[in-house]
Amino acid sequence: MLRPRLCIGMSLAPTWLSGEGWRAEDSGIEGLYSSDFALTIARRAEAAHLDFAFRPDASFLPVEVLEQSFGFSSLDPTLMMAALTRETSRIGLVTTISTTFGHPYTAARQMMSLHWLSQGRSGWNVVTALQGNENFGLRDMPASDDRYDRAEEFTRVVQRLWQSFPDEALLVDRASGRYADTDLILPIDHHGNDFSVKGPLNIPRFPGPRPALMQAGGSPRGIDFAAQMADMVFGLSADRTSALTQRKALTDRARAHGRDPAEVRFLPGLSLYLGATRAEARALFMDTHARVTRPQRIERVQAATGLDLADWAPDRPITPADLPRDTPRTGQYARLLQLIDSEAPTLAQLLDCPETLASFHWQVIGTVDDAVAEITDWFRAGAIDGFIAVPGGSWQSFELTLSELVPRLAEAGLFRQAYSADTLMGHLQEDSPGPARAAGRM
Ligand SMILES: Cc1cc2nc3c(=O)[nH]c(=O)nc-3n(C[C@H](O)[C@H](O)[C@H](O)COP(=O)(O)O)c2cc1C
CATH class of the missing domain: 3.20.20.30 (Luciferase-like domain)
Structure with a gap:
């Protein structure tokens, strides 16, 4: 259909x-x-x-x-x-x-x-x-x-x-x-x-x-x-x-x-945060969210991961093994969890990346090509x-x-x-x- x-x-x-x-x-x-x-x-x-x-x-x-x-x-x-x-x-x-x-x-x-x-x-x-x-x-x-x-x-x-x-x-x-x-x-x-x-x-x-x-x-x-x-x-x-x-x-x-x-x-x-390059789009996104405070960011990561991060050192990586078992990989925090799965970022890196601040909406931070590819993919998948x-x-x-x-x-x-x-x-x-x-x- x-x-x-x-x-x-x-x-x-x-x-x-x-x-x-x-x-x-x-x-x-x-x-x-x-x-x-x-x-x-x-x-x-x-x-x-x-x-x-x-x-x-x-x-x-x-x-x-x-x-x-x-x-x-x-x-x-x-x-x-x-x-x-x-x-x-x-x-x-x-x-x-x-x-x-x-x-x-x-x-x-x-x-x-x-x-x-x-x-x-x-x-x-x-x-x-x-x-x-x-x-x-x-x-x-x-x-x-x-x-x-x-x-x-x-x-x-x-x-x-x-x-x-x-x-x-x-x-x-x-x-x-x-x-x-x-x-x-x-x-x-x-x-x-x-x-x-x-x-x-x-x-x-x-x-x-x-x-x-x-x-x-x-x-x-x-x-x-x-x-x-x-x-x-x-x-x-x-x-x-x-x-x-x-x-x-x-x-x-x-x-x-x-x-x-x-x-x-x-x-x-x-x-859609669109730029001529991915780096430009990412910078636009981060600049737009510059005043989101550290506690607000921590709160977001905690909500996504179920982890209490109060005592974590900034250079401590967060790995898939740290996540509570059965943490769902879909839903509003999907991208953040995918990032942990693929790159095991440190807490400091995680607090300073678009995935943590991302909208609860579907989001593309990238070039027009990226947006065309993703829209086409979702549409073709029904x-x-x-x-x-x-x-x-x-x-x-x-x-x-x-x-x-x-x-x-x-x-x-x-x-x-x-x-x-x-x-x-x-x-x-x-x-x-x-x-x-x-x-x-x-
Ligand atoms: C994508 C989306 C957009 C919404 N936009 C509005 C809005 O413009 N104004 C409003 O009063 N409520 C808005 N709502 C709230 C819904 O009307 C509804 O009250 C709320 O989502 C609870 O219903 P639900 O449990 O079925 O999601 C929106 C909800 C969603 C999911």
């Missing part, structure tokens, strides 16, 4: 400005809270024919982080996407709305509004969120299962609201004076555990493919939820084995829910259907992603050379083998 082409999104969260990245002369950080900032990125991503631009989001602010970086401070993602609608014409625009803190009527209205404004290019990243309860009158964060129960009900209500005012109901008949056929505009009369919503929605359905749905979350319950309703999954896979495992779990759960697994595209985040690019380190790393990496993937036949559709579901289905095409309409 190999897909002919990759699906590629670009994160508008300015990951290339995080760490020390914002301090570079040309970072453009002063524009962070302007629409021009996001627009520049979205236009560049559209010129590279990407499927979508995407804004993750959080509804809380860890203030201490702001001493050193912009942290989670950002414009509201849905308003930001609305500002991009008239300035772009083909690229999908995926916003994030939390089902734990929001209300389905508001979300249905915002998403259908974004869909009309963008003429069919909107997408909704459905998140259950990890923090932020104190901003919404909740003493504690609800348990994961409760959040997913609410997310399932929330999403079903949104989907029903989108259908409650069908576009066919619009008559706009000047001669007869009939604006709409009200027999077709029906309440949904939903009474569930978390919501009571009468409906109908106060915006007609967009006459074309529906908004695309993305899900972010990787627990078995999260995967099951995605397998029921998502067109895309924003995943967290630091290594190929974990990606294969998640892709397989999605396939199994999609089949169990009677869906074609190809309809659920698995797109891990891909952190571990991914595409990725969401989260370039890191510098504006140049962002530029290399769009001006060199994506064109190289297109030249290799792994990505489109030009858009053939005008809507986000259209872009997604262009690459779907078989029956997934029928699913675009509500």
